[in-house]
Amino acid sequence: MAGKYTNDAQQRLLKIVLAMFGDVVNGYLPSELQKTVGCSAGTMTRDLDNLDTAGLARQDAETGRWTLTPRLPQQTIKVWSAIDRAEQRVQEAKQRFTRNPD
Template sequence: MAHKYDNASQQRILRALLMLAGNEFNGVAPGELAKAMGESPSTATRDLHNLKEVGFAEQIQETGRWRLGPKVVQLSFAFSTELTRARQRLDEITYRYTRQP
């Protein structure tokens, strides 16, 4: 059931982003993306352009195919870094409360 905040174009772009994942070496052709999503090639091209504008997708110059952009990977590294910091802080707190006086 659709929620009042659902937005079809935003959902479509997010689905396109998910479809690019796992194709970082060979990429995905806009036509393949359009077919897989049940959209027109022009819609897929527009979505890819918008993903490119924020660094979430990039076009492979040699083939014209598309893959995830560096920004997506940078987000995952940022999460990993923050997770490491949180673990270190938790370890410090655990040590502080569990050490023998």
């Protein structure tokens, strides 16, 4: 459901990034991404250039394929670390409540 502040170009960039997570090793040709998000070749060129400028994607000069840079995937480490810390706090709370009182 689109809100009044939803922007088609921003939504397309997000779709491209999410699609690129599908193959972080080989990457995608612009034409493959273009089909995935349903835009013109010129629009895809502009979008990929913006992702490159932001440091989120890069193009392999030899193959022409685009891959994500480590910048976004590395953020998953922060997510898992936060989940691990939260899980540890829950376990500590469970232990406090299951101890035999003195």
